[in-house]
Amino acid sequence: MEKCFKNSLNYAKANTHLKASEIKLSDLCIYIGILYVFKLGSISYLIPKFGVIYYGLAAIQLLLALFVYARGDVRLNKVHFGIAGYCATLLFSTYVNDVSMQISLNEVFCLLPLLVTADMLFYRRDIEVVRRVSRFSILMISLNTFTALIFRNAMFRDVTGAPTIFLLGADNSLIPIYMVSSVLEMYKRNLEDAACCIPVVSLSNLLLFSMLRDIASGKLVGVLLILLLTLAFFNKSFKFSFSLALGINIAFFAIFVYGQSTISGLTGIFELLGRNSTFTERSFLWAFGFRLFSMSPLLGLGSYNAVSFNNLVRALTITGLFNTGNPHNSYLSILISGGLLAFSFVVFTVLQARVKPSDPFFNIFLFTFLLHAQVEGRDIVYIFFIVIVIYRFFHSDNQLSLREDSRAAIQSFI
Secondary structure (H helix, E strand, O other): OHHHHHHHHHHHHHHHHHHOOOOOHHHHHHHHHHHHHOOOHHHHHOOHHHHHHHHHHHHHHHHHHHHHHHHOOOOOOHHHHHHHHHHHHHHHHHHHOOOOHHHHHHHHHHHHHHHHHHHHHHHHOOHHHHHHHHHHHHHHHHHHHHHHHHOOOOOEEOOOOOEEEEOOEEOHHHHHHHHHHHHHHHHHHHHOOOOOOOOHHHHHHHHHHHHHHOOHHHHHHHHHHHHHHHHHHHOOOOOOOHHHHHHHHHHHHHHHHHOOOOOHHHHHHHHHOOOOOOOOOHHHHHHHHHHHHHHOOOOOOOOOOHHHHHHHHHHHOOOOOOOOOOOOOHHHHHHHHHHHHHHHHHHHHHHOOOOOOOOHHHHHHHHHHHHHOOOOOOOHHHHHHHHHHHHHHHOHHHHHHHHHHHHHHHHHHO
């Protein structure tokens, strides 16, 4: 990893020198995208129509991105094919099932800003752009954590009346945002050749916010990231492979999500997290999710939002799990919405993260993003995010072209 980052740093320095007087369209896409990703979700509770501004930002970014990709400034690859296949399947399934296309189009539209931002940021490798983006992400999550310290019972109540809204939005859904900031901070630290590559500021924010809000998934991924990244940093022989990251998640899904097993032997650990061995009744919701999947296993039932999913649960069950908004497992969400066809595109995309040279740091992040998706139902965008990050940074073709570009730039300068 150290060698890869040094190659990247050399390229970034050369690229910054040569392009300092130009405003690159891809950089503009990155800046607009990061504003969307770290949007102030709480403002919508003061000004209901304010969210339109963020939709406008996303639309501008995606329009500019079309020009960037069309000109070949950022090259397309297999990851783009997988994501495009997933989105197309989702739209097709929604159409076939005669479900509101607005829901499906909105889901696809909301996927893209983060993915375009990551794609261009890790392709460009401009150290100044990375530095600005990381600092902005740290600022935003730090401000969000500060609001949790000041407003101990939340800034606003959500549509159900629960006190969950802080500066950046609903507390439980913000954990992956903290994880995104951690990836960006680690990237910045390595490009700057800092003494420690561990994203200390972002992870500290993640743990503090999770403890203030008693979010078990946040505590778990925060502790895992700190422990595993520390091991990888101080022990050069420590290995955390792609196969291990994927294997643990497959086993979790097979045993606990599909198999409906409980782990009552670990009751003490669950109690420390403030939860129980049924993952806070998620296991009952997962069982119902497989019932929905069995209704249309190939194409799924089409896209749904929180309201339509809750209405579906009310119509088909009397368990009382009718206010969850989703099945609280992203893989089940994919199977329910787009069936096995959509899921096959997701699997294809994830497999693109198996690149050489294998790196424990990014594989650890892949593992935790995949694991968080096991207990939350809207994490597909973050799974795609970490795959793009890994593929763009470590794919051999991309590495070769960057080294060649770097040499050409240095020779031209000399």
